[in-house]
Amino acid sequence: MEQEQKRPCKIFSDADYPGEAREAHVLYRDFLKNNSYEEAFGYWQKAYRMAPAADGNRDYHFTDGVRLYKWKYDQAESTAEKDSLWSEIEKLYTKAAECYPDKAVAYKGLKAFELFYNFPGRAENKEIYDLFAAVVEANGKQTPVYVINPFTDVLIKAVQAGEAD
Numbered sequence: 001m002e003q004e005q006k007r008p009c010k011i012f013s014d015a016d017y018p019g020e021a022r023e024a025h026v027l028y029r030d031f032l033k034n035n036s037y038e039e040a041f042g043y044w045q046k047a048y049r050m051a052p053a054a055d056g057n058r059d060y061h062f063t064d065g066v067r068l069y070k071w072k073y074d075q076a077e078s079t080a081e082k083d084s085l086w087s088e089i090e091k092l093y094t095k096a097a098e099c100y101p102d103k104a105v106a107y108k109g110l111k112a113f114e115l116f117y118n119f120p121g122r123a124e125n126k127e128i129y130d131l132f133a134a135v136v137e138a139n140g141k142q143t144p145v146y147v148i149n150p151f152t153d154v155l156i157k158a159v160q161a162g163e164a165d
Contacts, residue, residue, distance in 0.1 A: 009053035009099035021050035025061075032064060037071045044068055053099040062096035065089075066110075070118060086122055089114070109135040109147050116150040126163055129154045 007014065015021040028043035047054070048061045066089055073085040093111045097104035112131035115123045132151035136143050158164035 007053065007056065008101070009095070010051045011053045011056040012051045015050040017050070021047055024050065025054060028064070029060070032067070037068060040064075041068050041072070052095060059096055059100050059103065062092050062099070062107075063110075065092045066114070070114070073119075086119060089119075105135055105138040106144070108132075109144060113146055113150060116154065125154055125157050125161070129158045129164065 012018050012021045012025070024043045024047035028040040028047055031037075031040035031043065044061070044064060048065060052061055053059075054061050069085050069089045069092070073082055073089070076082045076085055090111075093107045097107045100107075108131045112128050112135070115128050115131070128150075132147055132154060135147050136151060155164060
């Protein structure tokens with residue numbers, strides 16, 4: 001008998017209480033659809049903790065987690081709180097790439113996009129450039145459109161700083 005391949009991250013059926021994990025997922029998604037972030041957050045935390053990879057096909061727990069933490073970041077008043085929330089967002093991108101390795105390059109692009117537009121000052125231009133460059137290198141002419149404009153900006157800055165040819 002062929003041995004089942006181990007998943008890198010738990011899905012609903014792997015959770016100790018699969019029904020509870022699915023229920024938390026459905027509840028937070030419903031709250032999120034109504035922009036009820038405060039209500040969604042606790043249910044999202046539970047769903048993410050129990051089954052980070054959701055059903056194994058959709059990465060909602062990661063992309064929605066970024067959305068929720070970004071909302072909390074925008075509400076935060078102290079630098080320490082913002083630093084902590086940004087750290088959580090970075091962890092989500094790292095874990096997403098681990099759970100969905102076929103989308104690892106896409107997560108680099110999304111992280112770079114967020115750094116460029118929504119979290120200025122959280123990373124040096126070189127780091128953002130490297131993330132975007134990895135996406136362009138991996139995708140070539142199929143590079144997602146959302147990468148082109150910000151990458152052009154960081155590329156020009158990198159060339160001017162002597163960090164790129």
